[in-house]
Amino acid sequence: xxxxxxxxEHLCLKRRFDALLAQGKSFFIYPFRVIYLxxxxxSDPAPVQVAISVRKKQFKHAVTRNLIKRRFRESWRHQKxxxxxxxxxxxxxxxxxxxYGASEVLPFSEIDTRLKLVMHRLIExxxxxxxx
Numbered sequence: 220x221x222x223x224x225x226x227x228e229h230l231c232l233k234r235r236f237d238a239l240l241a242q243g244k245s246f247f248i249y250p251f252r253v254i255y256l257x258x259x260x261x262s263d264p265a266p267v268q269v270a271i272s273v274r275k276k277q278f279k280h281a282v283t284r285n286l287i288k289r290r291f292r293e294s295w296r297h298q299k300x301x302x303x304x305x306x307x308x309x310x311x312x313x314x315x316x317x318x319y320g321a322s323e324v325l326p327f328s329e330i331d332t333r334l335k336l337v338m339h340r341l342i343e344x345x346x347x348x349x350x351x
Contacts, residue, residue, distance in 0.1 A: 224296045227264035230314055235268070239314045244344075248336050250321035255341060257348055260312040267303050269295065269315040277322060287319055287330075294331040298338050305342050313345065 230236060243256040260266070271291045273284040306313050317337070325333075 221300070222296050224292055224299075225265075228268055228299075230268040230270035230316065235314055236270070236316075239316055243314070243316070246340065246344075247320070248333060248340060250319055250325060250330075250333060251337055252318040252320050253337055253341070254316040254318070255344070256314045257345060258312050258314070260310065266306040266311070267299065267313045267315065269317065271317050271319065273319045278324075283324060287324060290325075290327045290330045291317070291319070291334070293327070294334045298331075298334060302338050302341055302345075305345055309345065311345070313341075315341070 230239070239254060239256045243254040245252060245254040247253070271288050273287045275284065278284045278287070302313075
């Protein structure tokens with residue numbers, strides 16, 4: 220079980236980011252608004268690439284925004300294996316943008332619990348897309 224979050228799993232290529240925002244589908248599970256795009260693998264370095272966004276308008280201090288992102292990344296590292304294996308088995312590629320929408324800083328346990336729900340929802344959506 221790989222519990223790292225290497226650079227190749229970060230969504231940072233501008234054209235992929237733009238395609239995600241233009242063509243992606245979305246859903247909301249508090250505190251995350253999730254925008255995802257399932258596509259055929261085109262020499263992607265990783266089957267799942269993810270980005271997290273915390274709005275500067277909600278959290279004025281960079282320290283607070285970074286705290287939220289650190290908590291998300293830690294939770295992501297421990298839960299990504301189920302989604303990664305599902306995507307790899309279907310020979311697809313997935314780009315995800317998660318926008319933090321809560322007005323307060325949630326504790327790690329709450330973020331971890333909510334991210335588990337997001338992962339289950341993504342797995343359901345990916346497997347239902349494949350069956351259609």
